[in-house]
Structures are given as structure tokens and as C-alpha cells.
Amino acid sequence: MLRIFQFLYSLRSFLIFILLEVLAIWLIVANNSPQGGAFFNSSTAVVGSLLNTQSVVVGFFSLAEANEALLSENAHLSEELKMLRLFPDSVQIELDSVFAATFEFKGARIISNSIRFAQNHLTLNKGINDGIKPGMGIFNAEGVVGRVKSVSANYAVAISLLNTGLLISSKIKSNNAFGSINWDGKSSRQARMLYVPRHVTALVGDTVVTSGYNAVFPEGISIGIISSVIQSGDPNYLDILVDLTTDFSKVRYVYLVENTEANEQDSLSLQSKIQDEF
Amino acid sequence: MNFKRLIKYSFLILIPCLVQILLLKNIALFGVAFCFIYLLTILSLPTTIPQIPLLLTSFGIGLLIDIFYDTLGMHALAATFLAFLRPFWLKIISPIGGYEDTTDPSISEMGIRWFLTYSLPLVFAFCLVFFLVNQWGTGEVVNILNKSFFSTIFTVILAIIVQLLFFKRSRGI
Numbered sequence: 001m002l003r004i005f006q007f008l009y010s011l012r013s014f015l016i017f018i019l020l021e022v023l024a025i026w027l028i029v030a031n032n033s034p035q036g037g038a039f040f041n042s043s044t045a046v047v048g049s050l051l052n053t054q055s056v057v058v059g060f061f062s063l064a065e066a067n068e069a070l071l072s073e074n075a076h077l078s079e080e081l082k083m084l085r086l087f088p089d090s091v092q093i094e095l096d097s098v099f100a101a102t103f104e105f106k107g108a109r110i111i112s113n114s115i116r117f118a119q120n121h122l123t124l125n126k127g128i129n130d131g132i133k134p135g136m137g138i139f140n141a142e143g144v145v146g147r148v149k150s151v152s153a154n155y156a157v158a159i160s161l162l163n164t165g166l167l168i169s170s171k172i173k174s175n176n177a178f179g180s181i182n183w184d185g186k187s188s189r190q191a192r193m194l195y196v197p198r199h200v201t202a203l204v205g206d207t208v209v210t211s212g213y214n215a216v217f218p219e220g221i222s223i224g225i226i227s228s229v230i231q232s233g234d235p236n237y238l239d240i241l242v243d244l245t246t247d248f249s250k251v252r253y254v255y256l257v258e259n260t261e262a263n264e265q266d267s268l269s270l271q272s273k274i275q276d277e278f
Numbered sequence: 279m280n281f282k283r284l285i286k287y288s289f290l291i292l293i294p295c296l297v298q299i300l301l302l303k304n305i306a307l308f309g310v311a312f313c314f315i316y317l318l319t320i321l322s323l324p325t326t327i328p329q330i331p332l333l334l335t336s337f338g339i340g341l342l343i344d345i346f347y348d349t350l351g352m353h354a355l356a357a358t359f360l361a362f363l364r365p366f367w368l369k370i371i372s373p374i375g376g377y378e379d380t381t382d383p384s385i386s387e388m389g390i391r392w393f394l395t396y397s398l399p400l401v402f403a404f405c406l407v408f409f410l411v412n413q414w415g416t417g418e419v420v421n422i423l424n425k426s427f428f429s430t431i432f433t434v435i436l437a438i439i440v441q442l443l444f445f446k447r448s449r450g451i
Contacts (some may be wrong), residue, residue, distance in 0.1 A: 013329035017362045020337045024358065027344075027351030028411065047345055054300050114347070116306045118413045121348035157348060186412060186421075 048111070049154035052125055055111035059252065066252055073141045085244060098111065103218050106131060106256045108138075113160070115248045118185040120160040122146055124254070127154040132256060135216065140254045143222040143245035144168060144181075148256065162188055162248055169214040170223055173207040175200065181208065181242065182222055188248050193240040200238065202229045208242050215265040218257060281381075287323075291339065299346045311428035316343055318437045319399055320361055322384050322445075329365055336361035349412065351432060356408035360400055371395055385441045397437060402430040418443050 008015070026143070033081065046255035059066075069077045101248050108130075126132050128151050138145040138158055146160045146166075164185050171178040179196040193208060212219030224242035232239045298316040306312050320336050340357030344350050368383070373392070385393045405426035413422050 013333065016330050016333050020333060020358045021355060024337070024340075024351040024355035028355065031350040036331065044345070050299075051346070112303075112346075112348075114304065116304075116309065117313070117347075117349065119349065123348070185418065 009186065022082065035251055044152060045154070048123065048125075048152065051112045051123055052155075055109070056123075059109075062250075062252065065250070069141065070253075073222070076141070079121065104258045106136075108132070108156075108254055108256055108260070110252055110254060111155075113248070113251065114206070115160070115162055115188040118164050120162040120248075121149070122136070122158040122160050124148075124156040124158060124256075125154070126256075127151045127156050129153055131258075132156045133258060135262065137217040137257045138182050138254050140246065140251060142247065142251075143224065144217065145246055145248075145251055145254050147216060160248065161191065161244070161246070167194075168217070168223065169211045170208050171200055171211040173209050173220075174203075178211045178213065179240070188242055190227065191242050191244055193226070193242050194237065196238045196240055197236065198231065198238055200241055202226060202238060204229060215259045215262040216257075218259075281319055290322065291319050291335075293354060295339065295342055298343060303347065307428070307432060310425050311432040312405075312425065312434050313436055314401070314404065314408075314429065315436055315440065317357070317360065317401055317433060320357060321400065321437070322441075325368055325383055329362075332361050332364065333358055336391050349438055352408060352411050355411060356404045360404040363400060363403055367396070367400060376431070385438065386445055390438065393438070393441075394434070397434050398430060401433050402426060405429045405433075 106126070108124040108126040110122050111125050112121075114120045122138070122145070124132070124138075132148060132151050134148050134150055136148040138147060144161055146158045146163070147166060148156050148158045150157050161168065161181070162183050164183055166183070168181040170177065170181045172193075177196055177200040180194045181191050182194050183191045196202060204226055208223045208226060210217040210219060210221045210223060222245050224244040226240055227243045228241045230239040230241075294316045298314070302313045302315060316339060319339060320332075322333060323335070336357040337354050340354035341350075343353040343357075347353065371392070373388075383393070383396060388396070406422070409422045409425050409429075413425075
């Protein structure tokens, strides 16, 4: 018995090494599923406030650019507003009250971002106190940005679209063929569109938008433009490459969207035993 | 003397980590060369440090970096691996007559050629493990090797510059 203990004691540093590596692997596995409850991440108070200060300093240098983006978006919105006000007296169109109440929008600033890894994350400067919840969709004027993963009191961590674990339900605008957008971990400007059957005619230059099927994003938010369509290897599906409209290296101000009826939709599909990819 | 050493090593741990988190987090030269300057901390711990404290320190530093990178476990895994290899590599490349007691493995003590043979394989091992875990499932072997190779070069070059600029040349602080 003593021999065994002596043997183990002589191997102690190796055993500690194995223990630490197993612990690290467990942390990686437990925290990298898209919906996994993250515990230690950049939404904790100390880490969040440090990143916030850093982003305030760095953000100062890109204020001019942010202003310009806001300005162009304002112009775009006011143009839309003008269109809506064009026929004030002829016919009153009742907006569907159900749809009007379905989505809620909020604004936030990104205080930390990465684009170079295979699993990229964003940190936002709003949390539970501002009404942010896990599962909300994130987009900006250019297109889809990601999805909220976990929240603390004042900060939130989101999975970027540039994360190999995130699937976004999408469709080709011209013919409504739907598929899933998934990043392949290569270029930060391109993603793949999966599960589009071979009989669909997808053309280079077609716009890809969110489909609105998965109760996260409303229908019609821009994702990208098809840059190549190849009929290769897989006998069932097309190999479609999409140029993303969002420039992830410059994204700073974003909108968050919450589907107030997501719970109802989810529990309904749970009831009917439908496994949905998100 | 001991108190001075304590301050020295807490600075040695704190400052590279802060620089890594605040300045180098979003830097990737040409999209492939990352810089992990906080490895300089693990590399320049004294050669006499027992293996268990070395492993625990590296794991702690890796975890700290992970929290800011949102890659929980990946840096910790790779840094612990580096710390595990370090004593063996030090033994293999030890100069004739062995290391003097309390000698730091730095350029000013050991010279630039020794430092290169010391740091390049260790940093490369770290990068290989880190990118292997990070890109797991993308099936991009060439990409992993590419990133590891250039990150190693970038990190070691920066580590040399930092040592030449900021490390004191005098012995025995």
C-alpha cells in the first residue's frame, strides 16, 4: 500500500497536470454550446466595466464614422417615413395588431468583439436591468449580427454570426427558398448557406434575408448576397457561399429584437415534439 | 529581498495580462499572426520553481485571459500544456554546468540564441494546442498550422523586444 502511495507521490506533478487539463476541457465543453449557461465570461461586473472603459476610449476615435452611419440610417428611415405618410387621407390601412405587438426593439453598444477565432463572441453594454434576455436577436442597419447568449445585471454576452456553432434560419429573397446560414470559420466577410435543395435556382447576386421561421428575428432582415453557387459533392444540397452585408470589424452600435411570443411558439413546437435548429 | 521578489513577480504577471487584454486582443497581423505576450510571464518564471506551483500559476493566468476572450478553458488548457513541457525542455537545453541558482531564463542572463531555442518550441506547442482546440470541427489543418507558425514568430519577436526594453540588466533583484 505504501508503495502505491509512494508511486503516486512521485507522479504528483503529472497527475496535477492531467487534472488541470481535464478541468480545462470540461470548461470548454460546458461553455461552448450556443445555449449553454455561461458562468465566467465577459458579462461579469468587473470584467464588463473594464471592457466598457476600454471601449469608451477606443470608441472616441471612431466617433466620426459612427456619426456618419447614424446619419445615413436616419436619412433612410425618414425616407421610409415619408413613404408611409404618402396616402394620409384615401384609405386607412389597419396594421395587424398581432404583428405590431410581436417584436420589441432595443439599442445597445458593443464593448468587446472578436472576428479572428472560430467561436467569436460579442459583449454588449446592456443587461437584465435594461430588459435584455438570453435568446434575443441582434442586428444593425447593415444586417444580422448575432444572438444573445447570457446576461448579467448590466452586461450581456452574445454569439456572433461569425461562430461555427450558430445557425440562422434564412431564405433567398427572390424565390423564398429557405436554408440555414452558418459560418465556416474562414473569412469574416463570408458565410455558407446550408440545406438549400438542388432544384432551387439560386443565382449569384441574390439577396439572402432572415426567414422569420425561428421566432428570433423578424422576417426580412438582410444577411448577405450570394457570391457563388456550386453543385458539388453533396447529392442533395447546393453549396452556396454568401458575402455578408455586415462588416464585423466595424460593428459598434446594434439593435436587439425580442419576439414577445417566442415562449408560446417554442412551447408549441416542444408540445408537438419538433426539434428546431436555431 | 523576498518582498521585492513578490512585487517583481506580481508585476510580471499583471502587466503582460493587462496588455494582452486591453491592447493585443483584437490584433491579428494579416489575419494569421496573433500575439500571446502573456506567455512571457510563464516563460520567465525562475528555473528553480517547482512544477506544481508552475502548473497552477499557468492555469490561473490562462483562465484569466479566457474570461476576457470568452473562450473559457482554451487558453488555460494550452498554457498548462506549455507549463508541463517547460521543465523537460529546460533540462534538455541546459548549458554545461547547469543553471545557476535563482537564474531567470531571460535574454540578459542567458543570451539571445539560448532564448530563441528555449522559447520558439514552447510557444509553438502552445499555439498548436490553442488553435487545434479553437478551430476544432472546422477541419482546417493548413489553417491551424499557418496560424500557429506565424503567431509563434510574432509572439517571440515581441517577447524579445519587451525584454530588451523593460527587463533590468542587473542580476539579483
